[in-house]
Amino acid sequence: MRLRLTPREDSFYDMFAASANNLVTAARLLVELISDGADREAIAEKLRACEHAGDEATHAIMHRLNETFITPFDREDIYRLASQIDDVMDDMEEAADLVVLYKIDQLPKGVVQQVEVLERAAELTAEAMPRLRSMKELNEYWIEINRLENQGDQIYRRLLAHLFNGSYDTLTVMKLKEVIDRLEGATDAFEHVANTVETIAVKES
Amino acid sequence: MRLRLTPREDSFYDMFAASANNLVTAARLLVELISDGADREAIAEKLRACEHAGDEATHAIMHRLNETFITPFDREDIYRLASQIDDVMDDMEEAADLVVLYKIDQLPKGVVQQVEVLERAAELTAEAMPRLRSMKELNEYWIEINRLENQGDQIYRRLLAHLFNGSYDTLTVMKLKEVIDRLEGATDAFEHVANTVETIAVKES
């Protein structure tokens, strides 16, 4: 029998994995929300529940942090990573809420592409979290998230040019821009998560 | 007679308390500014003076940091906390300046609610700063600021929906949105201050 000298620390990996899986659920709800014929109010409600679950997961991580003497990596990075995962969720939930609140009928095609980028980023993040344990293959994740963020950026710029081409009325432009900005914010927030993971890996290197 | 081995460090608590009290003054000026019949230019001028006082307080903290060998908590966190208190002030001052600059006649009711949230957040922050000394009861502060930030977020979203309902002309929508965005920015900035306080508490735990 081997003694476990740092008995509790492993739970952080599982907690971050659970938080990231929650982002996958949220991103898939966003895909649903923007599909034709979707019951948008019901899906936005599910996303709100997802966000509450995320808040509780974040608080659980903070609580565990206060109880744990030896952490697997810097306390500050655990704190930051939890906060940044929370930021992704907040932007996704707000985008969904605004679509419903503004009663937006039709979303431009670029929004579908934005949401696909988010779904892929969420999946990559969820796959990367368990790799924090070994600190291996995190570089690939970081490179891929950066690539996705660049792609999201191109989609975003083309969407802005599309919005401003004169085919929408002004209020619709403004409403759509709020939604599109939140989705772009979520893509950026995924990059912040990846940057923190990279910082952790750099410190451990 | 007892020797004081760390003679200067205590001053940081007082300096942060003074900076946070300055935010309370600024928030109350914002409440005044949006009241009926207010002399907006005069109040915006007072807010500018408040912001200058804040800048000087921030520089005094940085200067003290350079002179102090032993600090009560991480140098980097002192630096970050001072910067983030500064960010709150910048957003509040800019919101006031834009109201005057755009000659906005009537502000929607939601703006009053936004400013009330800011006033409460400023008061809570000012009350929390002296508690950094004992690191006690900071969790309540953090929870309450997070609750206020959520409330501010709801007010903000409803304000956007109100702005975009077609009852304002386009330029008015744009001007009001700039003001409302700055106030929402100040609410977020209060949360960043609270997050840094939480980080400090987590490190000390």
Added chain:
Amino acid sequence: MRLRLTPREDSFYDMFAASANNLVTAARLLVELISDGADREAIAEKLRACEHAGDEATHAIMHRLNETFITPFDREDIYRLASQIDDVMDDMEEAADLVVLYKIDQLPKGVVQQVEVLERAAELTAEAMPRLRSMKELNEYWIEINRLENQGDQIYRRLLAHLFNGSYDTLTVMKLKEVIDRLEGATDAFEHVANTVETIAVKES
């Protein structure tokens, strides 16, 4: 013959200097781009090349960080400084791209002033980077960048008031605002770089 105990660390200073010089090149391209009769597409293309060079410089710094055992200052600060220099470039490149993408004919005079502030901030940053070696005279740089950021802020607010004065059609207001926001974002990003330099100096003090 003297032994060099930390053989590789010096390269970071040169790498940061090169990254900051790249920002000077980019800022000067922005000045060109907004000049009368400029071939905007060609210049935006050069700025894109500049941004790619910046990305590669950032990755080189990260790579070096992984290989280096003893770094001249905290690994995390090296990481953050590289990322923040990258953020400046991203905003400048995006501003240029949007000017071309939106086919904006005439830019308001305030935009020229914004770009002049950026050029000066880039020069100051490039001059400051080699001083990281001695940690001397960094305070002047920090104060001057903060002054420039305040100046940029005043220009930005007057530009917003100008945009909203009713002389532009709505779509033009929206397009110009996107460009002006990115330029203001670049000014803020220069301040973040200066703040990180200040944090490094504070830690070493």
